[in-house]
Amino acid sequence: MSTQPVTSAFVAVTVNGTTYEREVDARRLLVHFLRDDLDLTGTHIGCDTGNCGACTILFNGQNVKSCMLLAVQADGGEITTVEGLAGDGELTPLQEAFSHSHALQCGYCTPGMLISATALLRQNPSPTEDEIRKALQGNLCRCTGYVNIVEAVQTAAKGGQ
Amino acid sequence: MSETTVAPTTTETEAPQKGFIGISVPRKEDQRLVQGEGLFVDDVKRHGMAYVHFVRSPYAHARIVSVDVSKAEELDGVYGTLTGDEVATLTDPFFQIAPLPGGHVKDYALAVGKVRHVGEPVVAVAATTRELARDAAELVEVEYEPLEAIVETERAADPDAPQLHDDVPNNTIWDGHFDYGDYDGALEAADRVVRIKRLHFNRFSSTPLETSGAVVEYNRGTGQWTLHCNNQFPGFAIIMMAPALRTGMDKLRFVTQDIGGGFGNKICTHPQLVALCLLSRKLKRACNWTEWRTDQHMANSHGNERVFLDVEVPVTDDGLMLGFRARMIDDCGAYTRYEPLGCIIWAQVTPGVYRWRNVRVEFQQVCSNKSPCGPNRGYSRMQHLWFTERIMDIVAQELNLDPVEVRKKNYIRSEEMPYETPNGCVYDSGDYARCLDKALELIDYGSIEERRREAESRGKLLGVGIGSTLDSGTNNFGQSQLVNPDLQFSGNNEVATVKLDIFGEIVVTIGTTPQGQGHETTAAQVVADILGVTPDMVNVRAGHDSYWNSHAGFSGTYASQFAVTGLGAVKGAADMLAGEIKRLAGGVLGGVPPEDIELAEGFARIKGNPEAALPFMACGAIVNANNAVLPLELRDITLNCRYVYVPPHQLPDKERKFGNLTLTYATQIHACVIEIDEETGAYDIVDYGAVDDCGTRINPRIVEGQVHGATAHAIGGATHEHFPYDEQGNLLTPNFYDYHVPHAMDMPPLKTDYLESPSPFTPLGAKGMGEGGGAGLSAVCSAIQNALRSAGGAIVYDSCNPYWRVWELMSEPARARENVTVEAR
Numbered sequence: 001m002s003t004q005p006v007t008s009a010f011v012a013v014t015v016n017g018t019t020y021e022r023e024v025d026a027r028r029l030l031v032h033f034l035r036d037d038l039d040l041t042g043t044h045i046g047c048d049t050g051n052c053g054a055c056t057i058l059f060n061g062q063n064v065k066s067c068m069l070l071a072v073q074a075d076g077g078e079i080t081t082v083e084g085l086a087g088d089g090e091l092t093p094l095q096e097a098f099s100h101s102h103a104l105q106c107g108y109c110t111p112g113m114l115i116s117a118t119a120l121l122r123q124n125p126s127p128t129e130d131e132i133r134k135a136l137q138g139n140l141c142r143c144t145g146y147v148n149i150v151e152a153v154q155t156a157a158k159g160g161q
Numbered sequence: 162m163s164e165t166t167v168a169p170t171t172t173e174t175e176a177p178q179k180g181f182i183g184i185s186v187p188r189k190e191d192q193r194l195v196q197g198e199g200l201f202v203d204d205v206k207r208h209g210m211a212y213v214h215f216v217r218s219p220y221a222h223a224r225i226v227s228v229d230v231s232k233a234e235e236l237d238g239v240y241g242t243l244t245g246d247e248v249a250t251l252t253d254p255f256f257q258i259a260p261l262p263g264g265h266v267k268d269y270a271l272a273v274g275k276v277r278h279v280g281e282p283v284v285a286v287a288a289t290t291r292e293l294a295r296d297a298a299e300l301v302e303v304e305y306e307p308l309e310a311i312v313e314t315e316r317a318a319d320p321d322a323p324q325l326h327d328d329v330p331n332n333t334i335w336d337g338h339f340d341y342g343d344y345d346g347a348l349e350a351a352d353r354v355v356r357i358k359r360l361h362f363n364r365f366s367s368t369p370l371e372t373s374g375a376v377v378e379y380n381r382g383t384g385q386w387t388l389h390c391n392n393q394f395p396g397f398a399i400i401m402m403a404p405a406l407r408t409g410m411d412k413l414r415f416v417t418q419d420i421g422g423g424f425g426n427k428i429c430t431h432p433q434l435v436a437l438c439l440l441s442r443k444l445k446r447a448c449n450w451t452e453w454r455t456d457q458h459m460a461n462s463h464g465n466e467r468v469f470l471d472v473e474v475p476v477t478d479d480g481l482m483l484g485f486r487a488r489m490i491d492d493c494g495a496y497t498r499y500e501p502l503g504c505i506i507w508a509q510v511t512p513g514v515y516r517w518r519n520v521r522v523e524f525q526q527v528c529s530n531k532s533p534c535g536p537n538r539g540y541s542r543m544q545h546l547w548f549t550e551r552i553m554d555i556v557a558q559e560l561n562l563d564p565v566e567v568r569k570k571n572y573i574r575s576e577e578m579p580y581e582t583p584n585g586c587v588y589d590s591g592d593y594a595r596c597l598d599k600a601l602e603l604i605d606y607g608s609i610e611e612r613r614r615e616a617e618s619r620g621k622l623l624g625v626g627i628g629s630t631l632d633s634g635t636n637n638f639g640q641s642q643l644v645n646p647d648l649q650f651s652g653n654n655e656v657a658t659v660k661l662d663i664f665g666e667i668v669v670t671i672g673t674t675p676q677g678q679g680h681e682t683t684a685a686q687v688v689a690d691i692l693g694v695t696p697d698m699v700n701v702r703a704g705h706d707s708y709w710n711s712h713a714g715f716s717g718t719y720a721s722q723f724a725v726t727g728l729g730a731v732k733g734a735a736d737m738l739a740g741e742i743k744r745l746a747g748g749v750l751g752g753v754p755p756e757d758i759e760l761a762e763g764f765a766r767i768k769g770n771p772e773a774a775l776p777f778m779a780c781g782a783i784v785n786a787n788n789a790v791l792p793l794e795l796r797d798i799t800l801n802c803r804y805v806y807v808p809p810h811q812l813p814d815k816e817r818k819f820g821n822l823t824l825t826y827a828t829q830i831h832a833c834v835i836e837i838d839e840e841t842g843a844y845d846i847v848d849y850g851a852v853d854d855c856g857t858r859i860n861p862r863i864v865e866g867q868v869h870g871a872t873a874h875a876i877g878g879a880t881h882e883h884f885p886y887d888e889q890g891n892l893l894t895p896n897f898y899d900y901h902v903p904h905a906m907d908m909p910p911l912k913t914d915y916l917e918s919p920s921p922f923t924p925l926g927a928k929g930m931g932e933g934g935g936a937g938l939s940a941v942c943s944a945i946q947n948a949l950r951s952a953g954g955a956i957v958y959d960s961c962n963p964y965w966r967v968w969e970l971m972s973e974p975a976r977a978r979e980n981v982t983v984e985a986r
Contacts, residue, residue: 025290025292027292028292032291035203035204036206036290036291039206040197041197041201041203041204042196042197042198042199043197044201044370044371044421045203045451046370046371046372046421046454046897047454047896047897048453048454048455048896049454049896049897049898051896051897051898052370052454052897054370081197082195082196082197083196083197083198085196086195086196091192091195091196095195095196098191098195099187099188099191099192099195100187102185102188102862102863102865102866104191104194104195104677105422105676105677105678105679105866105870106369106370106371106419106420106421106422106423106676106677107190107191107193107194107195107199107419107421107677108199108201108369108370108371108419108421108422109370110194110195111197114195132905133905133906133908134905134906136904136905137904137905137906138904139904139905140370140897140902140904141370142367142368142369142370142422142424142870142873142874142902143422143677143866143870144866144869144870144873145869145870145872145873145903145908145911146873146903146904146905146908147869147908147910147911148866148869149905150905
C-alpha cells in the first residue's frame with residue numbers, strides 16, 4: 001500500500017541558546033529556515049553550490065555550511081549563528097579584530113568568515129598564516145583579497161582567544 | 162611635443178584643519194556588520210510577501226512561439242505571473258543611449274517576441290515561498306523556435322551573421338573614429354613599427370557575493386513604488402524606469418541600506434525592478450526577488466569583452482613610442498543597458514600613463530547572444546589600460562628593451578602635471594615613475610636575477626611583471642554626447658545634507674549607495690573636522706533613501722568618485738552648517754562677528770574666551786524649538802543644510818571627440834613576480850607589490866582595503882575568472898563551482914605602499930580610487946610573458962591565462978609569436 005510522501009516535518013533546534021519548534025517543509029534548506037522562518041538574517045547566501053561559505057554556522061560545535069543541510073537534518077541540534085557570537089552586546093576578540101584590521105568591507109561574507117575563524121581558533125588557538133588561509137578557503141570574499149582577514153585572525157589569536 | 166595644458170579652474174581648496182582626515186579611524190559600519198545586524202536586501206520582509214522566480218530562456222537565440230502560464234497559476238500557493246506580452250502592453254521599451262541604428266534595440270523587463278541569451282527572463286512567477294515559486298516556474302510552458310546564435314565577437318559583424326535586433330544591421334551598436342595628434346607623421350618619424358595582429362580582453366565579472374535583488378511594494382493610494390533594493394546607481398535606474406513604467410520619477414522611491422558588494426554589476430538591474438513593479442501592482446502585495454547565483458552569472462552584467470586588431474606602434478630606436486593605431490571591437494552581449502557608453506569611457510585614459518601623442522582608433526561595438534554587459538570594476542578603461550601595457554611589454558621584448566626603462570622613458574612625468582592628453586583629458590596630478598620605483602622596491606627588484614637563477618634550479622621559470630591603472634573618476638557625463646550627440650547629459654553631481662537637531666545631534670545624509678567603501682565613516686571624518694567634534698558624534702544615516710531628498714541625477718556609488726563628489730557634497734553642507742552655527746552663536750553671545758566664533762568639542766565659542774560658549778545642543782534647541790527668542794535677522798538660520806557638489810566640468814567638443822572626460826586620475830602601479838612550472842604551465846604569484854596614489858587619503862586603511870580588493874579581482878581575472886560559452890551559446894561557468902574566484906589559498910600576500918599627489922581640482926585634494934584593478938591584470942600578463950622569454954618568447958595575447966593557456970604558450974611559442982612583426986624603417 002503506497003503512502004503519501006512526507007512533505008513537512010516538525011523540527012526542534014536550539015539557536016543561540018533559544019529553542020525553536022517549527023513545522024517546516026521537508027525540503028527547506030537550513031539556511032532558509034534560519035533566515036526566513038526564524039528571521040536570523042545574519043547568516044547569508046552567496047551561491048547555489050556550497051562554494052561561498054557565507055551561510056557558515058556552528059552546528060553542534062562544528063562549522064558547517066547551512067545551505068548544505070536541510071532544516072529537518074538539524075532537528076535536535078544546537079546552532080550558533082553570527083548573531084550568537086557577541087554576548088550581551090560585547091564583541092568577541094575576533095569581531096573586534098575584524099573591525100580593527102579592516103577585515104570587512106561590504107560585510108556580506110563576514111558572518112561566515114567569523115564563524116569559520118571562530119571554529120579554527122577553538123581547535124587551534126595559535127594558527128600559522130597557512131593554517132588560517134586553509135581554514136578560510138571555503139569562505140569567499142570579493143572585497144578584501146583576504147589580506148586583512150588573515151591579519152584579523154592572527155590578531156585575535158595573539159589576543160588569546 | 163606636448164601642447165599647452167588647458168588647466169580647468171582650480172577649486173578653492175580650503176582644507177579643514179587637520180584632525181580626523183587622514184586617520185584610519187575604525188569604521189562605523191563594522192559594529193552592525195560583525196554582529197550579523199546589517200540590513201541587506203533579502204533581509205527585508207513584508208507581511209504576505211510574494212517570492213518571485215524568473216523563468217529563463219534555455220536558448221541563446223530563439224523566437225518565442227507561445228507562452229502558457231495556466232498550469233503554474235493553478236498551483237496552490239501561486240499568487241500570479243507576469244509575461245512578456247503583459248510587459249509589452251504595460252511598459253515602453255527602455256530608453257536607449259545609442260544613436261540610430263544601434264538605438265533601435267528594444268529592451269523590456271521580460272523577453273518580448275524573442276530571446277537573445279541563455280538565462281534571459283521570459284516569465285516571472287510569484288508564490289508564497291521561494292521553493293514554490295521555483296516549482297511553479299517549472300510548470301510554465303514556453304515554446305521556442307531556435308535561431309543561430311552568435312557567440313564569437315568577430316563573427317557578429319559578418320554580413321551573413323544572423324541579426325539579433327530588428328533594424329540594427331551587422332549587429333553593430335556603435336562605431337566611431339578617433340584620431341588624435343598626427344598618426345601618419347608619427348609613422349613617418351618611426352625607426353621601427355611593431356605590429357600585433359590580435360589581442361583579446363576576456364569576459365568576466367566581479368561577481369559580488371550578494372546577488373542582485375529587491376523587495377518592491379506598491380502604494381495604491383499614491384501610485385508610488387518603494388524599492389528596497391541593492392541597485393548601486395538609483396539616479397540611472399530611475400531615468401531608465403520611470404518612462405518605461407509611464408510614471409513620474411518621484412513615484413519610484415529607492416531605498417538601500419547595506420549592499421553586499423557591487424563593483425558596477427548592480428547598476429543595470431532596472432529590467433528586473435520593472436518586472437517587480439508590475440507584479441507588485443498586479444498582485445497587490447510586496448514582491449521579493451533574490452537572484453540565484455546561477456542567474457547572476459547567466460544574466461547579470463558581465464564585463465565587456467574586447468578584441469584589439471591590427472595594432473601598430475611606431476617606435477624610435479631609443480624606445481620612445483610615438484603612439485598607436487588599432488581596430489577595437491567591443492562585445493556588449495545581447496542588450497545595451499549601459500552601453501554604448503563603454504565606447505567612449507576607455508577614452509578617459511586614451512594614452513594610459515604614457516606620453517603617446519598620436520593615436521588612431523577605429524572603435525566598433527557589437528551585440529552577441531551572451532549575457533548583457535555592464536559596468537564592471539575598471540569599466541572600459543581596464544580593457545584599454547591592459548592594451549597599453551601589453552603594447553609596452555611586447556614592444557620592449559621585440560626591440561630588446563628593458564621593460565622598466567622603456568616604461569620610465571614613456572611615462573608622463575610629474576613635472577608635466579596637470580597634463581593634457583591628446584584627446585583633451587587633463588590628468589590632475591601624479592608621479593608614475595616614483596610609483597614604479599616603490600612597487601619595484603616592494604618586490605625587491607634588485608635581487609630578481611639571483612632569484613631567477615634559483616628558481617631555474619627548481620624547474621621554475623621566474624618572471625617579473627608591471628601594470629598600471631589610471632583610475633579616472635568623477636565622470637563628466639558630457640562624454641555621452643560623444644557617442645550620441647543628441648543626448649542631453651553632462652557634468653556630474655552629488656548631494657549631502659548635514660543638520661543639527663534639537664538635542665544637538667549632528668545628522669548627515671548622503672545620496673550615495675555604498676557597498677563596503679565605508680562612506681558613513683569617511684563622511685563622519687570630514688564633518689567632524691569641520692564642526693570640531695569627533696566622528697563618533699556624527700550620525701551618518703546608513704544607505705540611500707529618495708525620501709531624504711539628498712540625491713540628484715547622478716547619485717550613486719560607481720566610477721570612483723565618492724571622495725570627490727560625495728565628500729565634496731558633505732564638506733559643502735558641513736561648511737554651510739558651520740557658518741550658520743557661528744552666526745547663530747555670535748548673535749546669541751552678544752553680537753560677536755561669526756569669524757570670531759570657533760567650533761570645538763561640541764561648542765560654538767568665542768575665540769580666546771572659551772568660557773563664553775554655546776553648546777551645540779543649545780544651538781539645535783533654539784533654532785528648532787525655541788526660535789521666538791531669536792532676533793529677526795537670525796531667523797533664516799535652519800541648521801539644516803543641503804549642498805549639491807557640482808564638479809567644474811565643461812562640454813567636450815563633439816566634432817573632435819575632445820575634452821576632459823573625468824575630473825581626477827588616481828594611479829596604481831603594480832609589480833609582481835611569478836614562477837611557472839616548466840613542465841605543466843602551472844604558476845604561482847610569489848611576490849606582489851601595489852602602490853597607490855589617490856591624492857589626499859581620508860582614511861588610509863579604507864584606501865588600502867580598496868587596493869587589496871581590486872588586486873584580488875585583477876588576479877582572479879588574470880588567472881581563472883572567465884565566462885566562456887559553447888557554440889550554442891550556453892554559459893559554461895554559471896556558478897562558483899565552475900567559475901573559480903580566488904579564495905584565501907589562491908591569494909599571494911600583498912605588499913602595499915602609497916604616494917599622495919593631491920588633486921588641485923577637488924574640494925579635499927582627494928581622488929576617487931575604488932576601481933584600481935586593471936594594474937593587476939596587466940602585471941600578471943606581463944610577468945607570464947617575462948617568464949616565458951627563455952622558453953620560446955611567446956607573446957601573451959589574452960587577458961586571462963589559466964595554466965592550460967600558459968602551457969600552450971610554452972609548448973607552441975611560435976603560434977603566439979605569429980601575432981607580432983617588427984618592421985625596420
